[in-house]
Amino acid sequence: MKFSWRVLVLWTLPALVIGFFFWQGAFANTPADMGKNAASTRMTYGRFLEYLDAGRVTMVDLYEGGRTAIVEAVDPDLENRIQRVRVDLPVNAPELISKLKAENVSFDAHPARNDGAIWGLLGNLIFPILLISGLFLLFRRSSNLPGGPGQAMNFGKSRARFQMEAKTGVMFDDVAGIEEAKEELGEVVTFLKQPEKFTAVGARIPKGVLLVGPPGTGKTLLAKAIAGEAGVPFFSISGSEFVEMFVGVGASRVRDLFKKAKDNAPCIIFIDEIDAVGRQRGAGIGGGNDEREQTLNQLLTEMDGFEGNTGIIIIAATNRPDVLDAALLRPGRFDRQVMVDAPDIKGRLEILQVHARNKKLDQSVSLEAIARRTPGFTGADLANLLNEAAILTARRRKEGITLTEIDDAVDRVVAGMEGTPLVDSKSKRLIAYHEVGHALIGTLVKDHDPVQKVTLIPRGQAQGLTWFTPSEDQGLISRSQLKARITGALGGRSAEEVIFGRDEVTTGAGNDLQQVTGMARQW
Numbered sequence: 001m002k003f004s005w006r007v008l009v010l011w012t013l014p015a016l017v018i019g020f021f022f023w024q025g026a027f028a029n030t031p032a033d034m035g036k037n038a039a040s041t042r043m044t045y046g047r048f049l050e051y052l053d054a055g056r057v058t059m060v061d062l063y064e065g066g067r068t069a070i071v072e073a074v075d076p077d078l079e080n081r082i083q084r085v086r087v088d089l090p091v092n093a094p095e096l097i098s099k100l101k102a103e104n105v106s107f108d109a110h111p112a113r114n115d116g117a118i119w120g121l122l123g124n125l126i127f128p129i130l131l132i133s134g135l136f137l138l139f140r141r142s143s144n145l146p147g148g149p150g151q152a153m154n155f156g157k158s159r160a161r162f163q164m165e166a167k168t169g170v171m172f173d174d175v176a177g178i179e180e181a182k183e184e185l186g187e188v189v190t191f192l193k194q195p196e197k198f199t200a201v202g203a204r205i206p207k208g209v210l211l212v213g214p215p216g217t218g219k220t221l222l223a224k225a226i227a228g229e230a231g232v233p234f235f236s237i238s239g240s241e242f243v244e245m246f247v248g249v250g251a252s253r254v255r256d257l258f259k260k261a262k263d264n265a266p267c268i269i270f271i272d273e274i275d276a277v278g279r280q281r282g283a284g285i286g287g288g289n290d291e292r293e294q295t296l297n298q299l300l301t302e303m304d305g306f307e308g309n310t311g312i313i314i315i316a317a318t319n320r321p322d323v324l325d326a327a328l329l330r331p332g333r334f335d336r337q338v339m340v341d342a343p344d345i346k347g348r349l350e351i352l353q354v355h356a357r358n359k360k361l362d363q364s365v366s367l368e369a370i371a372r373r374t375p376g377f378t379g380a381d382l383a384n385l386l387n388e389a390a391i392l393t394a395r396r397r398k399e400g401i402t403l404t405e406i407d408d409a410v411d412r413v414v415a416g417m418e419g420t421p422l423v424d425s426k427s428k429r430l431i432a433y434h435e436v437g438h439a440l441i442g443t444l445v446k447d448h449d450p451v452q453k454v455t456l457i458p459r460g461q462a463q464g465l466t467w468f469t470p471s472e473d474q475g476l477i478s479r480s481q482l483k484a485r486i487t488g489a490l491g492g493r494s495a496e497e498v499i500f501g502r503d504e505v506t507t508g509a510g511n512d513l514q515q516v517t518g519m520a521r522q523w
């Protein structure tokens with residue numbers, strides 16, 4: 001079982017508190033030095049006075065500053081045997097001493113033993129100490145948990161949430177399909193490795209590089225590869241980590257990050273999703289977000305603050321360079337912009353080769369065929385695709401990944417998880433005709449992408465699907481292609497109408513109609 005401070009504290013604290021009260025109770029009523037003389041029988045004060053008047057009391061020992069007495073008295077009922085009893089004395093009984101003197105009784109007062117006082121003091125202190133240390137432990141634990149309640153108390157102290165990797169272990173070889181970006185950034189590696197080559201001729205080493213591209217195209221991977229190739233530490237933080245509820249926290253995180261980076265220079269700082277902090281200032285509703293602006297100002301200041309040749313290079317990633325503040329993009333800050341786009345067929349093949357290195361592929365699998373089937377896939381999609389295929393292979397207890405698994409994995413990555421097959425019913429018939437409608441139009445219309453397969457097995461949100469082989473060139477779509485796609489998308493609804501009649505068409509075409517609207521706007 002895992003050792004947990006919280007459990008320890010939660011169980012020991014109550015136990016100690018209860019124990020303490022028992023212990024206090026035990027000590028409070030019994031003077032420590034009364035032990036050997038302790039009398040088990042008690043006598044009331046009134047009876048004691050009667051005994052005193054009757055001359056039966058022979059000796060009195062006073063304890064606890066005169067609050068308790070052990071009395072030796074002769075008891076006539078017990079054949080004049082000497083009896084020791086305990087008497088609780090009233091607080092205000094000064095006349096007792098004079099009475100004892102008058103009766104000629106020997107008496108003695110015993111001061112409370114000193115160690116008793118020490119124990120008492122300790123006893124009084126131990127509870128608050130335990131309580132405070134218990135609370136402290138609990139507090140410390142909860143503030144270690146991300147987002148724990150302790151966090152709120154710590155907002156002033158920025159706990160920078162960046163990660164540092166001394167060695168990323170990623171090399172340029174691991175990044176494929178984005179050759180232009182790699183070439184541009186190869187220079188940055190030289191800046192980090194041999195800065196003197198540039199400074200000797202008076203060149204200023206760039207401080208910032210902005211990687212622009214859709215998610216999953218390998219921006220983070222590329223930044224890691226630069227750090228890996230140059231053999232320098234890699235600091236990474238996401239832009240959204242800077243943005244906090246409290247004004248000033250983001251700014252202090254930026255300061256922390258740069259301080260750490262300076263201590264570890266040369267190094268790479270990678271800021272993912274920089275648009276979260278770097279948006280145009282003053283653009284928000286009501287004059288913008290103060291916290292975000294302060295953070296951005298701090299970032300700008302830090303970037304100006306260090307000399308160009310300290311060996312810190314900041315790489316930022318975004319897919320929205322248009323919303324960034326102009327001050328971020330001016331020379332001396334992120335003045336280099338590198339596009340990292342979704343790979344073409346050659347790029348996809350190379351990425352597949354990188355990710356197939358550690359996977360067992362069946363002889364029949366051709367990576368080229370997969371690359372051809374996956375236009376528009378990013379590096380992350382392709383990595384995911386091979387991984388899904390490997391998982392399916394393991395689940396089916398096969399030796400190596402075959403084409404079947406690849407096909408299933410492509411379907412899964414594109415359209416989501418496979419659902420349970422539909423039971424025979426009217427709606428199954430309707431969906432079947434609907435999909436056939438798409439397939440027919442897709443095949444008959446000249447500029448439409450060719451049909452690949454039609455299925456009635458639900459995936460993701462869709463009950464049935466018609467797959468088309470997408471064309472390689474996804475960038476520019478012609479008017480005739482758009483028209484063909486609009487016609488194809490309407491084919492499902494038309495088939496429903498032809499077979500079942502106008503009154504029987506269903507909401508199944510809702511998604512098609514949305515797509516048609518989008519395409520019609522582009523037309």
Ligand code: ADP
Nearest residue numbers: 174175176215216217218219220221379380383
């Ligand atoms: P981004 O930062 O652009 O959103 P990432 O760099 O985080 O994308 O990519 C996520 C994962 O996808 C990587 O860890 C890697 O496995 C894979 N990947 C993405 N692009 C590539 C590429 N060009 N070459 C190899 N693998 C890639």
